[in-house]
Amino acid sequence: MIEVTFHNNLRVMDNAVFASAMRKATVIAVAQTPSLETAQDIFRYLQLQRLHKELAMLGVPLVLRDEVEEDAASLLYDSRELTTKQGTPYKMFTPFYKACRHQKVRELIAKPAPQKAPYETEFPQLALPQWAQKLADVWSQDVREVVEGFAVEYYGLGRDFPSTNAVSRLSPYLAVGAVSPVQLYQRFGHNASFIRQLIWRDFAYYTQRYYPTLASEPLRxxxxxxxxxxxxxxxxxxxxxxxxxxxxxxxxxxxxxxxxxxxxxxxxxxxxxxxxxxxxxxxxxxxxxxxxxxxxxxxxxxxxxxxxxxxxxxxxxxxxxxxxxxxxxxxxxxxxxxxxxxxxxxxxxxxxxxxxxxxxxxxxxxxxxx
Ligand SMILES: Cc1cc2nc3c(=O)[nH]c(=O)nc-3n(C[C@H](O)[C@H](O)[C@H](O)COP(=O)(O)OP(=O)(O)OC[C@H]3O[C@@H](n4cnc5c(N)ncnc54)[C@H](O)[C@@H]3O)c2cc1C
The missing domain is CATH 1.10.579.10 (DNA Cyclobutane Dipyrimidine Photolyase, subunit A, domain 3)
Structure with a gap:
């Protein structure tokens, strides 16, 4: 039996760790017990409810724990080995972007076959305070609906204009891994402006790897x-x-x-x-x-x-x-x-x-x- 943690990859599709575990043994999914303190906690709770159903369809039980060891977030490119010609980490986005674009985006990983017959279970229902219920209403859409509703052809021209609906609003889903950047690449890879922004996300992770105090200390x-x-x-x-x-x-x-x-x-x-x-x-x-x-x-x-x-x-x-x-x-x-x-x-x-x-x-x- 293998335990697979779902924290930064709340999805069954294009999930390398989950797919590999399902090939090897019976899998138990583990996630953090939902809390309701931050805005993202509310969003995560909604996404866990969905994941719970998807796992149940594959015959995989989801166990909640107070502490989990976080899984690595999914990025578009594997940039871990990328450095400048001098062997130093990239500090400028554009050369990093170009270096990424010279690499191949990996293939999508298929959703695993069920390990058992689907079963019926209930995900714990939390009483949401009013502020949380409002957020839950705003973010009730499934990621597939958000992807379907995103007109990427207007993105490049419109993305800087807040009065338009040109941006994807996919960031919350990416942040908890309800969708992976590679899935988005399969769908929107023809649009260079959009992919450039996904690579900004990669650049943030790349930079934080070299500067673990990125969130607290100035780099300059x-x-x-x-x-x-x-x-x-x-x-x-x-x-x-x-x-x-x-x-x-x-x-x-x-x-x-x-x-x-x-x-x-x-x-x-x-x-x-x-x-x-x-x-x-x-x-x-x-x-x-x-x-x-x-x-x-x-x-x-x-x-x-x-x-x-x-x-x-x-x-x-x-x-x-x-x-x-x-x-x-x-x-x-x-x-x-x-x-x-x-x-x-x-x-x-x-x-x-x-x-x-x-x-x-x-x-x-x-x-x-x-
Ligand atoms: C002060 C500040 C704080 C921010 N904090 C966050 C944060 O906590 N989480 C977060 O995901 N983004 C953050 N961003 C980046 C950006 O504002 C959001 O990713 C974007 O607004 C999300 O909306 P969207 O999904 O419609 O973006 P789209 O324009 O549709 O872009 C698609 C995806 O590309 C990525 N992306 C786009 N712009 C950036 C960027 N500048 N940096 C990194 N990734 C980017 C996101 O994953 C986004 O979902 C921050 C930006 C600023 C200026």
């Missing part, structure tokens, strides 16, 4: 001395979407209501937090970690460090997004109207120009340090 070491001005009250204003900058406030309210935020808006909200408000990026990262249904330690950390200017291939520090210009440039008025009430009228917490100058002055104090 001089930022350890950055004069952030941690202020819990200021952070609350940002969390509640009351900064007075409509795009930031719409994004933070979308996050609170749905556990999701469009990527363009994530960049603006994160930049506002760490540059306009001079708050440590690690605090924003923590808030996202508990509120995102698609929370992924590596992707969250890589992106926060990118926005804060502290990471590999990071945006230069002087690039301080102007939320008002971003809203215009990316035609986000409809998005803002969707998430803010009609009578929204909040005084700006900081003046953009003054906040930008303050951030640049703070940066000057560490710029020369190595």
């Amino acid at each position: 070491e001089q930022f350890a001395k950055f004069p952030y001005q941690r202020d819990v009250a200021v952070q609350r204003v940002w969390q509640r979407g009351e900064t007075g900058y409509p795009l930031v406030d719409a994004g933070m309210r979308e996050l609170y209501a749905t556990g999701y935020m469009h990527n363009r808006v994530r960049m603006v909200c994160a930049s506002f937090f760490t540059k306009h408000l001079l708050q440590p990026w690690q605090d924003g990262l923590d808030y996202f970690a508990t509120h995102l249904v698609d929370y992924d330690e590596a992707s969250n950390a890589l992106n926060w460090q990118w926005v804060a200017g502290t990471g590999v291939d990071a945006s230069p520090y002087f690039r301080v997004f102007n939320p008002t210009i971003q809203q215009k440039k990316f035609e986000a008025d409809a998005y803002v109207a969707k998430w803010l009430p009609a009578d929204y009228n909040v005084q700006a917490i900081v003046d953009h120009k003054a906040a930008r100058e303050r951030a640049l002055r703070a940066y000057e104090t560490i710029k020369g340090e190595s």
